[in-house]
Each structure stands twice: as structure tokens, then as C-alpha cells.
Amino acid sequence: MITIRGLQKRFHGKDALRGVDLDIPEGKVTAFLGPNGAGKSTTIKCAMNLIDRDAGKIQILGSDARDLGPEQWRRIGYVSENRRLPEWLTVPKLLDFIRPMYGDFWDRDFEKKLLKDLEIPLKTKLQNMSRGQKMKAALLAALPYRPQLIVLDEPFTGLDPLVRDEFLTGLLELTETEGWTVWISSHDIEEVERFADRIAVLENGRIDLQEDVETLQSRFRHVELWFDEAVELPANLPETWINLQAAGRTIRYVDIQSNGPESSTASVQLFPSSVRQEIRPMTLREIFVALARSYRIKTH
Amino acid sequence: MPFSPLTRFLGITIVLSYAIAILWPDDQSYLWGWKMIPALSLIISLLSWSMVRDAAPFDDRSFHRTLPVANGLIFRRLLGMYGWILLGIAVVVLIYCWVFNFGWRAISYGMVYLTVPVWSMMAATGLAFSLCGSRGYRKLLSCLAVFFVPLISVSLLFWCKNKFQYGVYEKNNLVIDGFIFKKMHILDSVEVAILVAAISYPLIWWMVSVRRFYSVGVLLSGFVGAVLPWVWTYLDFGELPERFYTGESAQTQHRLVIEMKSDFSKDQKWIPIEKMVSITGLKPGEFTDIWFMMGRDAAGDHFGVQLFDVPDQPDFGDRSMRTRLVVSRSADGTMHWGRRPAVWSQLERLIPQHETFTFWNKDDQIPTHLSVSRDSLYAKSEDAQPLPVDESTEIYWPDLHLPIRIYGPGVFKLEEVGIFDLSSGGSSRLAGGGKAVIGKLSEHDNHYSITLKRYTEDLSELKGAWLGGEMSDSIPDAYGQPWLIAIDQSGKHAVALSSGERPSMQFDLVMLGRCYKTTFDLGEVKTPEEIARMEWLRKSKLYVFWSRRVESLPKFMSISK
Numbered sequence: 128m129i130t131i132r133g134l135q136k137r138f139h140g141k142d143a144l145r146g147v148d149l150d151i152p153e154g155k156v157t158a159f160l161g162p163n164g165a166g167k168s169t170t171i172k173c174a175m176n177l178i179d180r181d182a183g184k185i186q187i188l189g190s191d192a193r194d195l196g197p198e199q200w201r202r203i204g205y206v207s208e209n210r211r212l213p214e215w216l217t218v219p220k221l222l223d224f225i226r227p228m229y230g231d232f233w234d235r236d237f238e239k240k241l242l243k244d245l246e247i248p249l250k251t252k253l254q255n256m257s258r259g260q261k262m263k264a265a266l267l268a269a270l271p272y273r274p275q276l277i278v279l280d281e282p283f284t285g286l287d288p289l290v291r292d293e294f295l296t297g298l299l300e301l302t303e304t305e306g307w308t309v310w311i312s313s314h315d316i317e318e319v320e321r322f323a324d325r326i327a328v329l330e331n332g333r334i335d336l337q338e339d340v341e342t343l344q345s346r347f348r349h350v351e352l353w354f355d356e357a358v359e360l361p362a363n364l365p366e367t368w369i370n371l372q373a374a375g376r377t378i379r380y381v382d383i384q385s386n387g388p389e390s391s392t393a394s395v396q397l398f399p400s401s402v403r404q405e406i407r408p409m410t411l412r413e414i415f416v417a418l419a420r421s422y423r424i425k426t427h
Numbered sequence: 428m429p430f431s432p433l434t435r436f437l438g439i440t441i442v443l444s445y446a447i448a449i450l451w452p453d454d455q456s457y458l459w460g461w462k463m464i465p466a467l468s469l470i471i472s473l474l475s476w477s478m479v480r481d482a483a484p485f486d487d488r489s490f491h492r493t494l495p496v497a498n499g500l501i502f503r504r505l506l507g508m509y510g511w512i513l514l515g516i517a518v519v520v521l522i523y524c525w526v527f528n529f530g531w532r533a534i535s536y537g538m539v540y541l542t543v544p545v546w547s548m549m550a551a552t553g554l555a556f557s558l559c560g561s562r563g564y565r566k567l568l569s570c571l572a573v574f575f576v577p578l579i580s581v582s583l584l585f586w587c588k589n590k591f592q593y594g595v596y597e598k599n600n601l602v603i604d605g606f607i608f609k610k611m612h613i614l615d616s617v618e619v620a621i622l623v624a625a626i627s628y629p630l631i632w633w634m635v636s637v638r639r640f641y642s643v644g645v646l647l648s649g650f651v652g653a654v655l656p657w658v659w660t661y662l663d664f665g666e667l668p669e670r671f672y673t674g675e676s677a678q679t680q681h682r683l684v685i686e687m688k689s690d691f692s693k694d695q696k697w698i699p700i701e702k703m704v705s706i707t708g709l710k711p712g713e714f715t716d717i718w719f720m721m722g723r724d725a726a727g728d729h730f731g732v733q734l735f736d737v738p739d740q741p742d743f744g745d746r747s748m749r750t751r752l753v754v755s756r757s758a759d760g761t762m763h764w765g766r767r768p769a770v771w772s773q774l775e776r777l778i779p780q781h782e783t784f785t786f787w788n789k790d791d792q793i794p795t796h797l798s799v800s801r802d803s804l805y806a807k808s809e810d811a812q813p814l815p816v817d818e819s820t821e822i823y824w825p826d827l828h829l830p831i832r833i834y835g836p837g838v839f840k841l842e843e844v845g846i847f848d849l850s851s852g853g854s855s856r857l858a859g860g861g862k863a864v865i866g867k868l869s870e871h872d873n874h875y876s877i878t879l880k881r882y883t884e885d886l887s888e889l890k891g892a893w894l895g896g897e898m899s900d901s902i903p904d905a906y907g908q909p910w911l912i913a914i915d916q917s918g919k920h921a922v923a924l925s926s927g928e929r930p931s932m933q934f935d936l937v938m939l940g941r942c943y944k945t946t947f948d949l950g951e952v953k954t955p956e957e958i959a960r961m962e963w964l965r966k967s968k969l970y971v972f973w974s975r976r977v978e979s980l981p982k983f984m985s986i987s988k
Contacts, residue, residue: 138563177487178562197495205493212490213481215431224429228495 128153128276128308129174134183136169143169145332147183151276151310155339156302158319159312160415161329162422167312168209170329171280175205188276201232204269206262207280214254218247218264222271229272238271244297259290266294270301277302279311283318295321316415326411330422340411347414348385350394352378352401361397369421381409381417428482428491428501430508437474438508441467442515445541449523449938457938468548474512475552478505483560484636502636506629509549513542523938524884528856533884533939547621550628554648557635565641572649580653584660601672608672613665620659627651682708683715683838683980697737697798701764706754709762713977714755714769715838736765736795750797765797770910770974771923773841778912778970782919787949791923837979839907844971849877849913849964859975860884861940868949868965875949875961877924879909881973885941907974909945913967922964924949 129151136144144166151157161167173180176192185192188199195203213221226233242249245263253261262282269277279298283291299322302309313319327337336343350368354376364371367384378398382390391406398404409417430438444467448460460467482501483489491501520537524530529537558569601610614622628651635644684707709715736750755769756762763769775784786792844863845855852867866878911924924947934941952961 172487175493177492197497200493200495203493207488209488210490210493211481211486211488213429213431216429220429225494 128188129310130184130186131170131174132184134170134173134185135181136166136173136178137181138169142332144173144180144183147329147332147334149327149334149337151308151327152325153275153308154306155324156307156309156311156319156322157325157327157337158316158323159310159327159329160316160319161312161314162419163314165314165329166332167314167329168207168280171207171278171310171312175203175278197228201229201272202275204272204274204277205280206265206269206278206282208262208282208284209280210265212253212261212265212268215252217250217252218242218267219249221253221264221268225268226271232272234271234273237273238267241267241270246293257290259286259294262286263294263297266298273305273307275308277307277309277311279309281312281314283313283315291318298322316412320411323411326415328415328418330418335422336418343414344408344411346383346385347409347417348382348390348406349409349413349417350380350382350385350390351405352394352398353403354378354398354400355402356400358398358400364397365393370417370424381414381421382406428489428504431477431481434474434477434481434508437470437477438512438515441470441474441512441545442519444470445516446519449519450526454935454937454942467545471545471548472552475549476556478508479553479556479560484557484639485561485565485641487562498637498639502633505553505636509546509553512549513546516542516545520939526862527882527884527937527940528860528862529884529939530860532886536886537939543625544621547624547628550632551624554628554632554635554644557632558641558644558648561641569645572645573652576649577652577656581656584656588660603669603672606672611667611671612663613667614663616659616661616663619662619664620655623658624651624655681978681980683978684708697735697796699764700734700752700797700799701762703799706762709754709756709838711756711758711760712773713838713840714753714763714773714974715980716974717752717980733799735798737798738793738795752797765795767791767795770841774910774912774923774972775921777841777843777972778914778921779918781914781921784921784923787913787922787924837976839974840977841910841972842975844881844909844973847969847971849967849969855971857881857973863971863973865969865971868961870952873951873953875952875964877911877947877949877969879911879943879945879947879971881909881943881945882937882940883943884939885936886939907976910972910974911947912970912972913964914970915963915967922967924969 129149131147131149134144134147134149135142147166147170149159149170159167159170169178172178173183174185174187174192176195180192187195188202190199213224216224222238226238245267247260247263247267248256251260253264256264266279266282283294286294295318298309301307302322311319311323323340325337325339326343328335357375358373358378360371360373360378365382365384368380368382371380372378378401382394384390385406391404394404394406395401444463445460448457448463451459480486482491482505484492484498484501486492517538520541521534524534524537555569555573558573559566561569601608628648631644631647631651634640634647686705686707706715734750734752750766753766753769754762754764755773757773763772771784842857842859844857845853845865847853847855847865849868852865854862854864856862861881861883864880864882866880868875868877909925913922913924914920915922934943949961949964950957952958
């Protein structure tokens with residue numbers, strides 16, 4: 128659905144994107160993660176041709192991003208926290224304005240269902256709505272034409288947990304029902320872990336990881352080793368072990384290429400004095416935190 | 428993008444500002460409009476900012492950029508909003524011209540004159556905010572190109588040439604026959620600059636908004652911004668021929684011919700004009716009005732030919748009044764010389780049947796004869812010193828062999844303005860264009876008067892050469908004058924209120940025209956008889972006529988001896 132290769136973008140002489148390679152496969156929900164300032168929004172804006180790229184190639188729905196036109200935008204639903212909506216309109220007026228642009232693509236019944244499900248006030252102008260209501264309105268404006276691709280740029284920023292949950296639940300149901308391709312950016316894994324099929328992590332202007340959630344979870348393991356006495360970390364540990372921590376008689380690390388018994392054997396061989404070891408699968412949140420911590424360590 | 432309430436409010440404000448400035452019932456209200464131009468510019472800028480902000484072509488937050496809508500459509504919507512505003516201004520002009528009964532030339536000129544500068548401003552600010560709506564360093568670059576380059580250019584112009592024309596003012600004077608005129612062009616430099624802006628900025632804006640050529644847009648807008656101050660100062664276009672200044676018609680064939688008779692007597696002091704010259708070419712019902720004749724003798728000295736109304740009755744002695752050459756032709760071909768026979772006799776036939784026809788001023792009852800005095804032939808008019816009679820007449824007059832220059836508006840026809848009650852006054856739309864407003868008979872310190880206002884279109888200040896017109900055609904009524912006749916309730920007695928002498932007619936410039944305000948002083952009323960006479964007048968019907976020019980005269984006429 129979207130293929131990005133070697134995407135580069137500079138702002139004020141500084142590299143914001145330094146060769147991003149990213150694939151957003153069809154029919155999957157791809158969570159685009161990374162710390163604040165990593166370049167997620169820049170990547171999305173380049174992909175949506177909202178800002179010009181300095182180098183690289185972006186194919187979206189079979190076209191170069193620079194050639195995105197009305198034909199492609201009928202198949203894309205875009206929601207962003209930064210998008211400037213016509214705030215002097217009420218939701219029905221907003222829908223009245225955009226509906227004709229989509230012609231037969233617009234599903235009035237679906238619109239009514241969304242209006243009902245999202246519980247948006249109909250007589251309130253957007254400028255008088257809460258942030259959550261505005262985001263719901265933006266989502267409402269982006270869905271009734273059943274887009275093939277939904278791009279959500281930081282849709283949860285500033286939303287309180289209850290609203291976020293409602294928003295997520297609605298989106299989750301829809302993506303499951305409609306089988307949409309969703310590209311959602313967030314700086315918080317917690318927001319997307321419930322429905323992401325795939326994770327892409329952007330770090331320092333480059334894609335550090337992009338993988339299906341199942342594969343990711345299958346290879347990330349949290350390992351904890353216990354010893355009778357205090358131990359020091361030996362040299363030449365595998366590079367796939369990150370966030371190594373030695374605390375008294377315990378050593379903890381994350382194995383990012385865990386392959387079951389072999390990994391267990393390796394840890395025993397490197398730490399023969401360990402009296403007990405515990406290897407457990409990780410949640411997406413734990414994986415994301417582990418990665419974020421490793422990025423920080425690398426940076427320092 | 429739908430237009431925000433602020434955008435709509437500002438659009439309506441602009442149109443309403445024009446409507447108030449133009450349609451406010453005060454002839455001078457349009458001058459407020461001129462004074463309000465800076466405020467209007469600010470409102471237009473705000474409007475452009477508001478519109479472009481809602482659909483900025485380079486703003487990554489713009490709503491429209493993620494909708495299935497072509498850039499061209501968004502651009503057309505913006506232009507559409509501007510179009511509605513310009514249409515609103517044009518409608519205001521149309522209403523104004525309809526109210527004052529101005530013709531299509533005034534309407535078209537007014538529309539162009541009021542909308543093109545606004546359009547230039549809209550396009551310039553629209554482009555500026557489109558470019559400056561970019562993010563990051565582009566915003567700074569755009570602001571530099573759009574706002575600072577013109578300032579730098581103006582500074583450079585001032586530094587290099589010590590000159591910058593801030594407004595429309597005369598840059599060069601033109602001297603024609605000793606008279607000084609403000610030099611004009613078909614398009615003066617300010618108008619050329621506005622036209623350049625009106626064409627170039629929309630094109631660049633289109634490139635920026637529709638084709639998304641950001642860099643080209645910045646370069647071109649910077650270039651135009653740099654060039655415009657120079658154009659504004661220097662680039663006049665199209666010189667106007669002399670006749671635009673002198674009011675001479677472009678018409679080369681004139682039907683009016685004035686010929687000097689060779690057999691007139693030079694012995695008497697007063698020479699009746701019809702014995703000295705003959706005039707042909709007038710159609711029945713027309714009269715000519717020549718203000719001044721000036722010649723030049725073989726030695727190159729100027730002299731003027733002055734005419735007087737000389738009382739026919741010897742009792743009145745030398746109570747002659749300097750006047751103009753007014754001659755008419757009646758249906759039977761008879762020529763009538765002098766104002767009273769030439770015009771009032773025609774007017775008598777234009778009002779309903781009546782038994783008596785008198786003049787309000789008793790002195791006007793005296794029959795006069797239009798004559799030339801031998802004393803009136805002045806040589807060396809530059810110092811206005813008359814030469815002795817024998818010298819002036821005997822030396823210069825016979826030596827005349829060069830064409831005489833005529834200063835006069837031309838050939839006229841009387842046109843009825845309307846019939847009004849003097850107790851209430853009224854207004855009337857004129858068949859030939861324009862509007863007349865007659866005030867009621869008013870009194871101030873026992874002095875009675877009637878005020879007449881006549882609105883007539885005037886494109887002379889805006890250069891008469893609009894759509895093939897001539898300066899001489901631009902104020903066709905300027906040389907005409909009102910003629911008033913009151914008829915009492917019985918319908919038997921008609922009284923001419925004005926002497927026919929050209930009254931002092933002040934005029935005020937109004938938008939696209941002039942307002943001639945003429946006050947007819949009916950004198951002081953003290954005695955019971957005078958009061959009764961005024962009451963008689965108050966109950967009378969007022970017939971108002973205006974002499975309308977139907978043809979202008981050539982500047983030079985050969986007056987053969």
C-alpha cells in the first residue's frame with residue numbers, strides 16, 4: 128500500500144529523516160512508533176505530499192506521493208492532530224461540505240452509523256468541542272467513504288484515557304469489520320498495542336524496526352538470571368542482548384533474537400554460575416520500552 | 428474550503444464600505460472613500476489573510492490538501508469570493524449611476540476604476556499570504572520576497588533618483604497657447620502600475636496555488652515587487668493629443684461657418700453684429716454660444732473681439748452689457764441675434780400657450796441689440812491696453828487676414844428638465860443623462876432664491892478618452908445653462924426668472940460627475956406688492972430648461988473679410 132525508500136528530509140540544515148525505508152502492507156494495522164521528535168509526523172507528511180521531500184522515493188496506492196490527486200484522496204482517510212479543520216462548522220455542515228467530493232464513494236448509512244457510534248454533538252461548532260470530540264469528528268469525516276488506507280497521525284495526543292479508549296474501541300471495531308489498511312503513528316505503544324498487526328519503530332530519522340507483532344513478540348524475550356553471589360557482566364556478550372543490567376546477584380536483559388532453547392543454552396553457557404533463570408515473553412509495551420531504553424543508552 | 432464567518436464578514440464589510448461611500452446621500456461622501464483607502468487596504472489584506480489561511484497551498488495543516496479536491500477548484504473558490512466582492516462594488520456603481528442617470532460610459536468607467544485597483548490589491552495580498560503561509564524557512568523567504576523587496580526597490584529608487592511618486596499628481600505641465608495644462612496620458616504611471624499588478628499577481632498566484640511552483644512564485648513576486656515602484660513612478664503610457672486639453676472636438680468637419688461681411692460700416696461706434704458677420708450651419712431650434720473671439724494680426728499681436736448688448740432705445744444711453752455671441756435659427760430660417768431673441772423666443776414656444784411673457788427683472792424687458800464696439804477691438808491683449816479707436820480699428824481690423832480663434836462651447840439645443848411646484852421643489856431624470864434637483868422657493872433675510880442642482884457625468888478628470896470618447900464629450904453639459912420660466916396658476920402669465928446671462932455656476936466634483944449648483948436670486952422682498960408677487964410665484968409652476976450642447980466648435984474658424 129505504501130512503500131518508502133531512502134526518504135530524507137532536512138529542516139534548518141538538520142537531518143530530520145535520514146533514509147527511511149518503510150512498508151505499510153495492505154490489510155494490516157501498522158503502528159508507527161518512536162519517541163517524540165523522531166520524525167514520525169514528517170514521514171507521514173512526506174508520504175501524504177504535505178511537505179516536500181529532499182530525497183527518496185514514496186509510492187502510495189501505486190502512485191508517487193507527489194502525484195497524489197483527488198483520485199487517490201478518495202481512497203485515503205487522513206486524520207491528524209495538526210490538521211486545521213473548518214472550526215466554524217458543525218459536524219453536519221462539515222459533512223455536507225465534504226460529502227459531494229466523494230460522490231458515490233460516500234456511504235450515507237455508514238455515516239449515520241458512525242455518527243451514532245461516535246456520539247458526536249451535532250449542534251456544536253467544532254471550535255466549541257473538546258479535543259476528543261474534534262478528533263472523533265475528524266475521524267468521522269475520514270471514514271464514511273470507506274477509504275482503503277487510513278492514516279492517523281498522533282490521533283491520541285491530549286486525549287483523556289476514557290475518550291482515548293472510546294476512540295480506540297470504535298476504530299478497532301471498524302478496522303476489524305472493514306479490513307482497512309491503517310497506518311497510525313504514536314509515541315506510546317499502549318495506545319496501539321490492542322489492535323496493531325505490525326510495528327514500525329522510527330529512531331533518529333531511520334526505521335529501526337518493522338515487523339509483524341507476532342514475529343516481534345516471538346523473538347523478544349525478557350531474561351532474568353539469579354546467582355549465589357554478586358556477579359559482574361562479562362565482555363563479548365551477544366549484540367542481540369540489550370539493556371543488560373547487573374544488580375547484586377541478578378542479571379536482567381532483553382534478548383531480541385530469542386529462539387527458545389538455543390537462547391536458553393547460550394545464557395547458561397555464558398553464565399554457568401547462575402542458579403536460576405527465567406525467560407518470559409514480552410508484551411508490546413515492554414518491547415517498546417526496552418527498545419526506547421536501548422536507544423537512549425546508544426545515544427549516551 | 429468553506430469560507431469562515433470572518434471571511435464573509437470582511438467581504439460584506441468591503442462591499443458595504445463602498446456602498447456607504449458611494450451611495451450615502453451626500454455629494455462629497457465619495458471623498459471619505461478616498462480618505463479611507465488605507466483602512467480599506469487593511470480590510471482587503473485581512474480578507475486575503477483569512478481566506479488564504481483557510482486554504483493555504485503550502486501549509487501542511489491545510490484541510491483541503493487532504494481532500495479529493497483539485498488545487499484549481501480551491502483557487503477558483505478564492506477567486507469566486509473576490510469576484511462576488513468585485514461584483515458587489517460594480518453593482519454599487521451601477522446603482523449610483525442609475526440614481527444619477529449617468530450613461531454606460533460612466534458606468535463602465537466607474538466599474539473599472541473602482542474594481543481594478545481592488546482586484547490588484549486582492550491578488551497581491553492573496554499571493555503574499557499564499558507564499559507566506561509556508562512553514563519553516565520558506566515563510567521567511569516568502570516574506571522577504573513579497574514585502575521587503577518592494578521596500579528595498581522604493582529605497583533604491585529614492586536613493587538613485589531622489590524620487591518616488593507617492594500618489595497621483597502632476598509630474599509635468601504642458602503649455603498650449605500660453606495656457607498651462609496638467610499633462611495627462613491614456614494611462615498614467617500609477618494606472619500602469621495598477622494594471623501590471625492586476626495582471627501579473629493573479630498569474631503568479633495561479634502558478635503558486637494551482638501549479639504549486641513555490642520557487643518560481645517567490646522569484647516572480649519578488650521581481651514584480653521590485654519593478655512596480657519604478658513603473659509607478661515612470662511608466663506613463665500613451666500621450667494625449669492637444670485637443671484633449673483644449674476641449675476641441677476631434678471632429679474635422681463642422682457645419683457651423685462664420686463669415687465676416689466686407690460691407691459693414693466702420694463709421695458708427697456700435698456695429699450690429701449681424702451686419703459684420705454671418706453665421707450658417709445652424710439647424711432650426713439650435714443656437715450657438717461663442718464666448719470669446721481672439722485674433723492675431725499680421726504683426727502677430729493678439730486682439731479680442733468683444734460683444735455688447737446695446738439697448739435699442741436711445742433713452743438708455745450707453746447702458747450696454749458685455750456679452751457673448753448667441754445666435755439661433757428658427758424653423759423658418761430666420762436668424763436671431765443676441766440672447767433674448769435667440770433663446771427666450773424659442774423658449775416661449777416650448778412652454779404652454781400663455782397670454783403675457785415678461786421678465787422677472789424689469790431691466791431685462793429692454794430690447795437690446797448685439798453689437799461690436801469699435802472701441803472693443805483691443806490690440807496686444809497681453810497687457811490689455813486698448814489702442815486709440817482710429818488705430819485699433821483702422822490699423823488692425825482691416826489687416827486681419829489670419830484665422831480667428833474661437834473660444835466657445837458650441838452648438839446647443841434646449842432641453843426640458845421638468846416642471847416643478849415652487850412650493851415644494853422636486854427632482855427629474857434628464858433625457859440626455861444626469862439628474863436635476865430643484866429646491867423650493869426659499870427665503871433668507873427677506874431675500875428669495877431658487878437653487879438648482881444638476882448632476883451630470885464627467886469623465887474629464889478620469890481622462891475623457893474612455894471607450895473612444897473625447898475630452899470635449901466628457902462633460903457635455905458643462906457649458907449649458909439653466910433657463911427658468913414660471914407660469915402662474917391661471918396659465919396666462921409667464922415670467923422668465925433668469926436673464927439668460929450665464930449665471931455663476933459653482934460645481935462640485937462628485938463621483939464620475941459634477942454637480943452644478945445654481946442659485947437664482949429673486950431679490951429682496953420688502954413692500955406688500957413684492958410680497959404678493961413672491962406669493963404669486965410660490966404658487967406658480969416652474970418650467971426648467973437646460974441648454975444642451977449638441978456639437979462643439981473648431982478651435983480655429985476662418986472669418987473671411
